[in-house]
Amino acid sequence: MNNKKYALITGASGGIGSAIARKLASDYNLILHTRSKKDKIDKLKKELDTEVICISADLSNFEDCQKVFNICKEENLDVEVLVNNAGMTLDNVIFRMKEEDFVKVIETNLYSVFYLSKLFARTMMKKKSGRIINIASISGIRGNVGQTNYSASKAGIIGFTKSLAKELATKNILVNAVAPGFIDTEMTNNLNDAVKEEILRDIPLKRYGKAEDVAGLVYFLSGKDSSYITGQVISVDGGMNI
Numbered sequence: 001m002n003n004k005k006y007a008l009i010t011g012a013s014g015g016i017g018s019a020i021a022r023k024l025a026s027d028y029n030l031i032l033h034t035r036s037k038k039d040k041i042d043k044l045k046k047e048l049d050t051e052v053i054c055i056s057a058d059l060s061n062f063e064d065c066q067k068v069f070n071i072c073k074e075e076n077l078d079v080e081v082l083v084n085n086a087g088m089t090l091d092n093v094i095f096r097m098k099e100e101d102f103v104k105v106i107e108t109n110l111y112s113v114f115y116l117s118k119l120f121a122r123t124m125m126k127k128k129s130g131r132i133i134n135i136a137s138i139s140g141i142r143g144n145v146g147q148t149n150y151s152a153s154k155a156g157i158i159g160f161t162k163s164l165a166k167e168l169a170t171k172n173i174l175v176n177a178v179a180p181g182f183i184d185t186e187m188t189n190n191l192n193d194a195v196k197e198e199i200l201r202d203i204p205l206k207r208y209g210k211a212e213d214v215a216g217l218v219y220f221l222s223g224k225d226s227s228y229i230t231g232q233v234i235s236v237d238g239g240m241n242i
């Protein structure tokens with residue numbers, strides 16, 4: 001037993017989520033969420049030198065988000081940091097995009113952020129302390145061909161972050177968004193080489209981002225050195241959105 005507070009990281013089985021878990025483990029106990037990759041989370045847990053609780057849930061529906069919250073409440077976990085990282089893509093140009101693919105991406109990427117923030121902000125308000133860090137995307141800032149659903153969900157996260165930061169500021173809860181550019185993870189692995197080369201030409205730093213690049217910023221936003229920062233959208237994109 002230690003006296004560290006908890007950080008909840010959604011989508012912790014993914015590339016960026018697991019890098020965030022490794023980084024935050026020095027300062028926080030962790031609640032690691034996965035939708036279906038329990039084996040990956042169990043493996044990650046073994047690496048980490050902090051208390052770790054694993055939870056499986058499909059965050060695109062409110063009932064599962066409530067389940068996550070209830071587990072934290074029943075276990076009396078002091079959740080100081082919520083990292084809304086879980087996300088998915090179902091890319092297609094608009095004429096070929098099925099309605100269900102548009103809805104699924106919005107539910108997974110945006111509704112989940114609303115559900116979990118609503119649930120956890122209440123307990124953060126009571127203790128007058130907390131951090132909510134939402135993983136947006138450069139696509140939500142600049143748009144991207146084939147990603148009307150994804151861009152809309154990420155632009156939604158940006159507006160949501162700014163409004164929530166204003167609502168919760170007097171309760172000492174900081175709400176910020178991180179906007180990664182092209183990060184080398186499973187999500188970007190399936191793009192073909194020609195697309196990847198075109199993206200690389202668009203990155204001033206001339207390299208793809210690493211999950212650790214995003215994790216470093218999330219760590220900063222979860223710590224005391226960022227206590228005067230709220231409502232911001234900070235890019236980690238090698239200069240892609242300049």
Ligand SMILES: NC(=O)c1ccc[n+]([C@@H]2O[C@H](COP(=O)([O-])OP(=O)(O)OC[C@H]3O[C@@H](n4cnc5c(N)ncnc54)[C@H](O)[C@@H]3O)[C@@H](O)[C@H]2O)c1
Pocket residue numbers: 010011012013014015016017034035036037057058059060085086087088108135136137138179180181182183184185186187188
């Ligand atoms: N990789 C990039 O280039 C990039 C760029 C910008 C933003 N992002 C964002 O960063 C975040 C992490 O992405 P990643 O690159 O690590 O991708 P990833 O595919 O490796 O991980 C995504 C995670 O989200 C989880 N998830 C997906 N749908 C879910 C659902 N319905 N319920 C619960 N969990 C669900 C997955 O299980 C997985 O753990 C996402 O929000 C993504 O949109 C990634």
